[in-house]
Amino acid sequence: METLQREGSLTQVEIAGVTGLSAASISTLVRELNDEGAVRLEPSIRNGRRATLVSLPGQRGMLAGIAIGDRDLRVAVVASPAGDVLERTRLPLPFQHEPDETLARAARLVADLHTEIGRPVSDLRAVGVAMQAPVDSVSGQVGSESVMPRWSGVMLTEALQALLRVPVQLDNDANMSALGELRAGVLAGVANGCYLRASHGVSAGLVIGGEVFSGVSGTAGEIGHVTLDENGAICACGNRGCLDTLVGSRALVESVRGSHGDLRFTDLVTLAGRGDVGCRRVLADAGMHLGVAVAGLINLLNPEVIVLGGDLLMAQEWVLGPMQDSIERRALPSAAASVELRPSALGADADLRGCFVAAAQISSFHEPDSAHRAT
Amino acid sequence: METLQREGSLTQVEIAGVTGLSAASISTLVRELNDEGAVRLEPSIRNGRRATLVSLPGQRGMLAGIAIGDRDLRVAVVASPAGDVLERTRLPLPFQHEPDETLARAARLVADLHTEIGRPVSDLRAVGVAMQAPVDSVSGQVGSESVMPRWSGVMLTEALQALLRVPVQLDNDANMSALGELRAGVLAGVANGCYLRASHGVSAGLVIGGEVFSGVSGTAGEIGHVTLDENGAICACGNRGCLDTLVGSRALVESVRGSHGDLRFTDLVTLAGRGDVGCRRVLADAGMHLGVAVAGLINLLNPEVIVLGGDLLMAQEWVLGPMQDSIERRALPSAAASVELRPSALGADADLRGCFVAAAQISSFHEPDSAHRAT
Known part of the structure; x- marks a missing residue:
């Protein structure tokens, strides 16, 4: 009941997953509670299959x-x-x-x-x-x-x-x-991990002790504004040489303006996919810089899992390889060996x-x- | 009793601090338990004053x-x-x-x-x-x-x-x-903080949720091996441009070898204290680099308190000023405003x-x- 209170409607399979009880006990429990009118059942589709949603009667909404x-x-x-x-x-x-x-x-x-x-x-x-x-x-x-x-x-x-x-x-x-992946994605059951989003900018959501960690004023995880180059370009945040100034979408399109003219970020990715060596190089360099920052995060937090999300990381083989090389070269070996990089299960959602x-x-x-x- | 079990001997003031009970209740409790023989009392000196140590009778050792x-x-x-x-x-x-x-x-x-x-x-x-x-x-x-x-x-x-x-x-x-400062120093009562030690090398002990955070394989907090300069000098860890290669004692004495000959780290500090501008500059640059790495830690973890320990940070005004400037310029303003830098209470111990x-x-x-x- 507490589980339903917290989660709203769930299927029986999901209730079993969350509570750790067997499917058989859940089934018996739900039938008894339904007979008493303590829960309500509702047909639904979940992951493309028919399933019955269980919820508390007052909690619809x-x-x-x-x-x-x-x-x-x-x-x-x-x-x-x-x-x-x-x-x-x-x-x-x-x-x-x-x-x-x-x-x-x-x-x-x-x-x-x-x-x-x-x-x-x-x-x-x-x-x-x-x-x-x-x-x-x-x-x-x-x-x-x-x-x-x-x-x-x-x-x-x-x-x-x-x-x-x-x-x-x-x-x-x-x-x-990170909260989404923790509840129903790659971070489910992970005590210490991180959701890394690289898209127009880079940010991270930290999971520590099985919960999203926000820090004292709620800004923990701002990896996009970690300094990678003390004398680098000015960032929107007022600092110089932040990760965002090296791998943010604006920086990437800027770096091919001389050779390729005005591209949008999506154009750059498309061209890389079609074999354009300049665009591939830009993405590879971005991966390398991302790896430097991620290696720092790995050295500081020694996480179990890093979930990769955002346009730049979700499908970009040009980025991922150099990023992994960079991590291997720059993180402490024992910390690098303990961490698993996995693509987001929930994607853009x-x-x-x-x-x-x-x-x-x-x-x-x-x-x-x-x-x-x-x- | 549980507190004594965990902590060993404590004074009544310390018991009050740990349990949150009033000094009066502790005093009554201790007297009653002593009458029953459930605790033993022992005269001692604490912080230069006479105090009675309370411990469990079996737990001496x-x-x-x-x-x-x-x-x-x-x-x-x-x-x-x-x-x-x-x-x-x-x-x-x-x-x-x-x-x-x-x-x-x-x-x-x-x-x-x-x-x-x-x-x-x-x-x-x-x-x-x-x-x-x-x-x-x-x-x-x-x-x-x-x-x-x-x-x-x-x-x-x-x-x-x-x-x-x-x-x-x-x-x-x-x-x-960090564990020492958490129990009896600057981190007492702090939920999210960090002990930063800069001496021959740099390392950090993280406190998250009121406990020392070690990461999945126990290496969390290794800030000394975070990359500050992608193309920098080779570090003992095998990486290039780690914080340690810029502010470790070996790097510092190396950087004045040309001008000052073979100095030891302590000589360098002594000379800076006596007004040697070259040695002061080396320490100031070290402070600046330290600040870059600490700003990254602040952006990632948004801590309440950073305790400064180690020879380089404990008493070195030449290091602290540039470090603080660097943090102000490089950490996100709201995260920088939320963190307090405080000298270690326990020092080298x-x-x-x-x-x-x-x-x-x-x-x-x-x-x-x-x-x-x-x-």
């Missing part, structure tokens, strides 16, 4: 995930953190978009998605927000003056709570992705999946058991 | 701490992890000393110290060992083939247990120092103090409560 990037906004709704996404949408955003407007849009999209699946927005219980910037998850503010500068000091949690009238949990995209988990956690926190039973 | 460096061996014995050091000694070691011989010497010194204070060595309950090299605290082996190469693969814990016939707990010096704490933990583990009661 929707959860939303919102991912705010510097160029786009993704919104999705689910009936439970473990459930399939019922409806989703993606909206491109203008460069340096206005926080107020973006939050209003996000709130409107959440309402629209409810309409599309035929549920009133009053069914919404909680929202998780993943932000592509350092975030103070304690105060609910965006935590850097320089990465997404217009968002600096915006009380995002408060503003969105006012718009949607439900609890909101904010974190940065890497932490949310890892952050939204983490949002659902975070939303479920605050929704059960804000609505105690007795309230559910009363409905 | 000695603990030893052994710190093995690449050039010296320090050994000390106490009657409890919180007690004052009863006797100590320091022995210089030859360059690349033989593990077998060093361990035999350490065991002999532990016995000698017992003789000096007039106790049989059979009173020894457990030993903590701090090693100046990466250590696999799980297997009890020294964990790097290249830092202190002769010790690579030595089953230190096993060997010392055979010599002293008591349980032995091994960790690297920075982790042991932090590692031995941690050894006593570790020894007490395994001694109570190996000797269950009932055994104590029976004596």
